[in-house]
Amino acid sequence: MNSDVALKELYYHVLKTCFAYEIHMEPGMTFIDMWKALITKLDHPTKMVLKTRLQEDIVHQRGSVFAEMLVLLEKQEKSAKESQKQTG
Numbered sequence: 001m002n003s004d005v006a007l008k009e010l011y012y013h014v015l016k017t018c019f020a021y022e023i024h025m026e027p028g029m030t031f032i033d034m035w036k037a038l039i040t041k042l043d044h045p046t047k048m049v050l051k052t053r054l055q056e057d058i059v060h061q062r063g064s065v066f067a068e069m070l071v072l073l074e075k076q077e078k079s080a081k082e083s084q085k086q087t088g
Helices: 003-020 031-039 044-059 064-087
Strands: none
Touching (some): 003 031, 003 064, 044 064
């Protein structure tokens, strides 16, 4: 699968998943904005699956957006862990 097809498929899946989580695209919202909103709603097992898939996509050099998504996911996970430590 070439990287253009992979990116289009990824965009469609993120858009569809955002809709399922009642995250609606607003004017000026980018794909990465949708991703940031989505990863705050996902449970830990789902995040782990996505993390693995993104790592595979990076290995197969499907595009820099996959690396950016992985970085954002890891930052969100770290932030969530720190927040849990502070609350108890």
